[in-house]
Amino acid sequence: LRAGSEPAESQVRGGVVWGIGAALREASEVDPRYGGFLNADLAEYVIPVNADIGSIEVDFIDKPDPLLNSIGVKGVGEVAIVGVAPAIANAIYHATGRRLRDLPIRLEDVL
């Protein structure tokens, strides 16, 4: 995929959606008695839906990176997840004064 191409942008948008899910929604609840997962289905493991996602703008620094490898290419996709949760946590800190360090951050954490 070429940086700036539609599929590359699509990959990054997907990564941002995953980041939003990790920051605000997704958690596996474990039953402390037996160690089983309590929400192992799509109804109870809450992943982002369309209304959870605003508009996402994707831009690339469209330059080869010869330090990573000799042909100057990089992967795209999962790496886009990394910055999303910190950005959201910083925004929450900015808005509320609460410095939250556990994900997901849910409404009860800022009350």
Place this chain on the structure above:
Amino acid sequence: MNGDLERRVHMFTQEARMATSEHDAPMDDITGSTIGADTPQNQVSRRSVLQLVGGAASLTAIPCNLAHAVSISRQEAANMAHVRLIINGETRLLELDPRQSLLDVLRETLDLTGTKKGCNQGACGACTILLGGKRVNSCLTLAVMHDGAEITTIEGLAKGDDLHPLQTAFIEHEGLQCGYCTSGQIMSGLGCIAEGHAHSADEIQFWMSGNICRCGAYPGIVAAIADAAGGD
């Protein structure tokens, strides 16, 4: 090889013995009356005889079970329902088990596998179809409830090689990555447009939130539906 076979027969008969002794089956009466009371001397022989009889009994039990299964399926055949469905404009007369979901009828009986089974519990929207023009999760409704209904699935949208405008829009706006949710998203998008819920991005996002996309192609999905709604 013989040792292995012996061990397997042994395990098999042990299982049969345990199963029958639990349920007080006739086999136990036979062995009980043949062998008599437990004494230290006859413990071993009792076990070996039980294994023998158990093996024989379980071998004869197999045809019995098969006969039982056949009688059940005859019973089921008597309960089959006759249903007429108009699927993608084609009338189909079907003989269905009343317990079959509409999704299973589409996928398993009619081989229309474009409609996907994601969660089978109405949480993901991958199985969305149009039923009488309205979008429904086909996993959550029984086919027998819809005698005479008109159903549109993803297979019914394209006219030969000419894709439906919403299908084209999904490709143009990258409304998908892996594509598993896409047939559901497109059918749901058609419903969303038909309901008049596609006037703004916010509105589309709200009314498309019953369809989950794990790849995170939501912005592309919204753009595709907005495009197709504007073009109509």
